[in-house]
Amino acid sequence: MSAVVVMLSGLASGQGKTSVTAALALAVRARGRRVVVFKLGPDFIDPMVLERASGGPVFNLDDRMVGLAESRHRVVQAAAQADLVLIEGAMGLYDGPPSSASLARALGVPVVVLVDAGSMAQTFGAVVHGLASYGAARGEPVTVLGAVANRVASAGHAAMLLESLPPGCPLLAAVPRVATTLPERHLGLSSEAVAQVDEALQALAQAMQTPPNSDCIDRLLALPAWQPPAASGDAVWPAPPATLAGRRIAVARDAAFRFIYPANLACLEAMGASIEFFSPLNDEPVPASAHALWLPGGYPELFAEQLAAAGQWRASVQAWVAEGRPVLAECGGMMALADGLTLVNGQRHAMAGVLVGEVRMQTRLAALGVQTMQPGAQTEALHPAMRGHTFHFSTMSTPLQPTGQCQRLDGSAGEPWWRFGPTGKGVASYFHAYFPSSPMHTAALLGAAP
Incomplete structure (x- = not known):
């Protein structure tokens, strides 16, 4: 098992999780490295964009519809063939059930916290600290690796956000506002939206590879390789019976x-x-x-x-x-x-x-x-x-x-x-x-x- 596995979650829906996850995937591919992306929960629409960025199918994970055993199996499979596995969370980190936090714990996966910082400064650090410490306060700790600030206005704004973070929680990326955004969610990847999606993803991926974010991908890839929980093992997922053979x-x-x-x-x-x-x-x-x-x-x-x-x-x-x-x-x-x-x-x-x-x-x-x-x-x-x-x-x-x-x-x-x-x-x-x-x-x- 050699892949780094990370979940990207955050404050709420609408923070830009899909955009940033897709941008990270595209930036990793630009480095010539292999990436696999998953989506938490029964979602059809976000995986369309994530597939466009990652270049491969985006499977769903959760402990209810998919089931925890199959979710573990799919991540084990992905980790065996990729350098980086990204899991996009659903809604806010603790929203559910199932919550992104509960799946991260069950899979033994650390979390990167994403917050739309477009209308805040030092409060960014308070929000990140709250998300990182809330689970532990309830006896259900979540490992938070760092934070990503989305829709950052300037280098000065990024500096304020960095300064606000609690000790031991680095700012992994400050993603700027981009002129082209992803289309409305309900459009998915209709033919009329593909060009807009590609343009937005390229702009975001470029932002992930330029200062102050130049080392974001390197820092993620340098993390310790994921070790699957003992409960998942390396067992082969049972193949379904061939009851549709020839059909x-x-x-x-x-x-x-x-x-x-x-x-x-x-x-x-x-x-x-x-x-x-x-x-x-x-x-x-x-x-x-x-x-x-x-x-x-x-x-x-x-x-x-x-x-x-x-x-x-x-x-x-x-x-x-x-x-x-x-x-x-x-x-x-x-x-x-x-x-x-x-x-x-x-x-x-x-x-x-x-x-x-x-x-x-x-x-x-x-x-x-x-x-x-x-x-x-x-x-x-x-x-x-x-x-x-x-x-x-x-x-x-x-x-x-x-x-x-x-x-x-x-x-x-x-x-x-x-x-x-x-x-x-x-x-x-x-x-x-x-x-x-x-x-x-x-x-x-x-x-x-x-």
Whole structure:
């Protein structure tokens, strides 16, 4: 094990964790060194930017949806092939559960604290000191290596921030404001945002390699190599059974259907499946050679007019469902199969019309959190529930009776899910499934025999 492993966390959301983590990754690559990046929690959007910077897939880690054992395994794998492993935390350091602090402790990973210092001076040191000492005061210490100040106005400002820090807590970087910023979070990496993302990341990475930050990367790479906790060992993570061997899975992937965990694709391939991507937005039909269809989440509401006009796509999915073939439609994928989608401005667009119901967008969050799902009686008795999460701003109104109900972690009722189509092989829900949590349920959802 030779890699340095560091978590970047901080005061709250909106401090610039994704920007700075991505800039660090790009700067490390510019040195010719190997970097792997992870994201804490069930997030689809930040990993798009982090992948752009790191040049590799960005897997999620946490102790609820992913599970602590798999999270440890993935970091062990990454540490064996990289010089630096960066983990971007979620929200503030102690926000949760799960919190960035709790995962850092469980993985034995030190933390670099990031604070947006754009509107503060000496209070920066007080905030960093509080974040560093709060865990110890509660009997749950976190190892803080140092601090990064974001949106620093000048060299004089950086000097004040450095002077304010408590002894033993270095200022690893003072990241200046840059003219180009990352696009709004909900845009993710849509085609129109790629140029802006690349420009912003290059500017930030350059800032990480010029005074006063010239030695930041060297200081990180000079840290002691990570030693995995004894509980994780070097055990090989069990490969899933090859229950999808020989099956081709059609997967919608474009700007409207972009919420895909890399771990889900890796799980399907490890189970023996081949994956065939297609784009409903480009009016591509469901690949006729596929055995099952997966419609992941995304932003169909941003492209509702284009989806409504995609006649070839709509006809192909209508024929697919009419033939009783397997479909897994998650959140945005489910929205695209409904009769209609009404935007917040009241404009309605016809969708594929294979799932009876109407979807309506709203400005407030409808549901958020990790949940579990038992897809059916055939697999329920033999295998644990599938884990996943939900996050959506729309509601689904349908006369269909739910086939089942997901559960929140406190045991209360979560998202409903429905079977549809003449054979009941279509499954739709707002629930985003994390396939590695239950490969057997995954296979069943995609039409393979349990």
